[in-house]
Amino acid sequence: MNDLMxxxxxxxxxxxxxxxxxxxxxxxxxxQSFRAIIRDYQNRADRMGPRPSDLLGDxxxxxxxxxxRVSEAVRLKWQFVDLDSDRPSITIAGKVxxxxxxPKRYEDYLKTESG
Numbered sequence: 001m002n003d004l005m006x007x008x009x010x011x012x013x014x015x016x017x018x019x020x021x022x023x024x025x026x027x028x029x030x031x032q033s034f035r036a037i038i039r040d041y042q043n044r045a046d047r048m049g050p051r052p053s054d055l056l057g058d059x060x061x062x063x064x065x066x067x068x069r070v071s072e073a074v075r076l077k078w079q080f081v082d083l084d085s086d087r088p089s090i091t092i093a094g095k096v097x098x099x100x101x102x103p104k105r106y107e108d109y110l111k112t113e114s115g
Contacts, residue, residue, distance in 0.1 A: 071095040
């Protein structure tokens with residue numbers, strides 16, 4: 001900023017290599033238990049606030065089946081779902097963005113390039 005250095009020392013630092021996180025896949029018993037917890041949460045009489053949507057379990061199943069992020073799963077539209085092919089698929093093509101002080105909006109791009 002004040003022309004005291006010719007280059008940033010940060011350029012000389014090598015980035016730390018991240019170890020990949022182990023992949024966790026719940027088994028059928030864990031999925032049943034998880035779905036029961038969601039149903040109990042939705043139907044609790046003593047829970048404060050508005051009643052959760054009946055779609056909560058479906059969104060959780062979609063996230064578990066695809067690995068999509070929450071913001072991507074709730075952004076999914078039918079035009080990105082192909083159930084008629086030999087190998088049914090979905091295309092994650094956007095996400096919901098919630099910026100502080102602004103209304104939620106849809107963005108047609110993803111968090112990473114590999115998305």
